Amino acid sequence: MLFGSAIAALVGGVLLFAAIGWVVWRESVATETAYAGSLAASLGQRAEGIFVDTRDLLAGFDRSDAPRCSADHLRTLQQAAVSRPYIRAIGYWQASERRCGVGFLPPEGLKPARADRIYDTGVIAWWPNKSTEVGGVQLFLMRYGDHDVAIDPRLLLDLGPLQQRRAGLWVEKLRLAASPWDAELPVPDAVSAGVTVDRGNGVVVSRFSRNDLLPIDVIAVEPLDSVWNRHASTLIAGAAFGLVLVALWFLLILRYSRHQLSLATELRRAVAGEHIRVQYQPVVELATGHCIGAEVLARWTRDDGEVMRPDVFIALAEEAGFIQDVTLAVMRIAVRDLTQLRREFPGIAVNLNLAPADLQDERVGTTLASSLAAAGLPPDAIKLEITERALVNSNTSRALIRDFRRRGHEVAVDDFGTGYSSLSYLQTFELDVLKIDKSFVDAIGKEAATSQVIVHVIEMARSLGLATVAEGVETAEQERWLQEHRVAFGQGYYYSKPLDLEGYVEFLRRRRTA
Numbered sequence: 001m002l003f004g005s006a007i008a009a010l011v012g013g014v015l016l017f018a019a020i021g022w023v024v025w026r027e028s029v030a031t032e033t034a035y036a037g038s039l040a041a042s043l044g045q046r047a048e049g050i051f052v053d054t055r056d057l058l059a060g061f062d063r064s065d066a067p068r069c070s071a072d073h074l075r076t077l078q079q080a081a082v083s084r085p086y087i088r089a090i091g092y093w094q095a096s097e098r099r100c101g102v103g104f105l106p107p108e109g110l111k112p113a114r115a116d117r118i119y120d121t122g123v124i125a126w127w128p129n130k131s132t133e134v135g136g137v138q139l140f141l142m143r144y145g146d147h148d149v150a151i152d153p154r155l156l157l158d159l160g161p162l163q164q165r166r167a168g169l170w171v172e173k174l175r176l177a178a179s180p181w182d183a184e185l186p187v188p189d190a191v192s193a194g195v196t197v198d199r200g201n202g203v204v205v206s207r208f209s210r211n212d213l214l215p216i217d218v219i220a221v222e223p224l225d226s227v228w229n230r231h232a233s234t235l236i237a238g239a240a241f242g243l244v245l246v247a248l249w250f251l252l253i254l255r256y257s258r259h260q261l262s263l264a265t266e267l268r269r270a271v272a273g274e275h276i277r278v279q280y281q282p283v284v285e286l287a288t289g290h291c292i293g294a295e296v297l298a299r300w301t302r303d304d305g306e307v308m309r310p311d312v313f314i315a316l317a318e319e320a321g322f323i324q325d326v327t328l329a330v331m332r333i334a335v336r337d338l339t340q341l342r343r344e345f346p347g348i349a350v351n352l353n354l355a356p357a358d359l360q361d362e363r364v365g366t367t368l369a370s371s372l373a374a375a376g377l378p379p380d381a382i383k384l385e386i387t388e389r390a391l392v393n394s395n396t397s398r399a400l401i402r403d404f405r406r407r408g409h410e411v412a413v414d415d416f417g418t419g420y421s422s423l424s425y426l427q428t429f430e431l432d433v434l435k436i437d438k439s440f441v442d443a444i445g446k447e448a449a450t451s452q453v454i455v456h457v458i459e460m461a462r463s464l465g466l467a468t469v470a471e472g473v474e475t476a477e478q479e480r481w482l483q484e485h486r487v488a489f490g491q492g493y494y495y496s497k498p499l500d501l502e503g504y505v506e507f508l509r510r511r512r513t514a
């Protein structure tokens, strides 16, 4: 069972780790996808900017007063060409002939053939071809007004550190530039605008299109692998860290489980070896101050002297499945002590705590009956306390409670108010006493919301015909309040802490003489 929870913890840890990994990976892909989209846009906007700047430059030349092809005119053109790396030459046209120009030109000057396009924007374009080739590079010519420029198309894409990315620039259907220059790229018509994740080909493809001056398209392609490569180190570091955490978590759970397991074994040994002790906490009649009995509380001191709290070791025995052995051990001591107590204090009774598992079969009931009979004690010498969570809706527990009462035991519901039992639910069980939980008694005289709940609990008990015992009474003020509200019995440090048998006998003697 304990190892079961260790395995569950491991599976939970691994699942959590996987979930975190998946989210990190998805975020990485999303970031990269967004970046790939913005890559096409930024490359496209830059190319567009070059065209617009060039058009403005050419318009400026047309406005200049310098006599055409004069030294002044050519100097102005030269300055403009030098300051723009993508401009290889600037020329002046008269009618349909290039008259003069500057730049890196063949000896006979540029003699471009017929223009390829004349756009409504006033731009005239020559696609790169043999007649625009200078120094082995076919240039893109763009004329506006009476001037033109020869642009090195390779410089239209500022590629920067592209890594495994590929990008291309199209003007109309013509691929003007690409990086790398022979990059395999889909044509713009085959790609929808924006960003597309093409898992089949393992790429993210983005397209940017603009038609302000010329119709341009930029396609950028990014392999999904490169997303992994870029984020691999972060993911691996995260994974390693996560694995270390899961391993630590598992070791911790394993250690805890082993500790619990060895603790359970030690407890089982203590129960079998009759090393479980008990203490008695007096229950007092509030109207008279008489002690009418006590609650039996189990005590366990470990082999190394450590005193274990009962709510810890009772839960451990429940989890490990031998709580009935603990109940029977406590019962044996209580019956033995009762024979002594009853000689001096006839009519005294003790309350025995039953765990939910004690109400699942008849073992506790039959052993209790035979033990009492063997000791010559009447059944009313032992009252039974059942926690609210033991009042499960089972026919067995209902029948067993009925049997206990038929045999003459009073049955109390313990820690009432800490569970979710309603009045109508309680009605379905045959009970005698309702023990009001300490948390409600604590709230007496305080402004806490629970301070009102106790009033309802008392009324509820009354309407069901149940006697009431207030648990955890610590002050005279609480006692007074409980008396005023006609609560029958009280138990708590105000009267006494749990006592060994000798201490309890002393307590009873003092109360008798008081």
Ligand SMILES: Nc1nc2c(ncn2[C@@H]2O[C@@H]3COP(=O)(O)O[C@H]4[C@@H](O)[C@H](n5cnc6c(=O)[nH]c(N)nc65)O[C@@H]4COP(=O)(O)O[C@H]3[C@H]2O)c(=O)[nH]1
Residues within 6 Å of the ligand: 281, 296, 297, 298, 309, 310, 311, 314, 327, 330, 353, 354, 355, 414, 415, 471, 472, 473, 474, 491, 492, 493, 494, 498
């Ligand atoms: N602060 C404070 N505490 C007070 C006061 N009056 C009583 N108590 C404590 O409240 C607990 C009352 O027992 P419980 O509600 O049945 O709660 C018990 C009961 O549920 C369980 N338990 C103890 N013995 C047995 C047993 O033999 N069998 C089963 N099944 N459960 C047991 O362990 C729980 C804890 O027991 P204990 O540690 O002995 O703690 C006891 C007692 O020492 C008070 O005025 N102030």
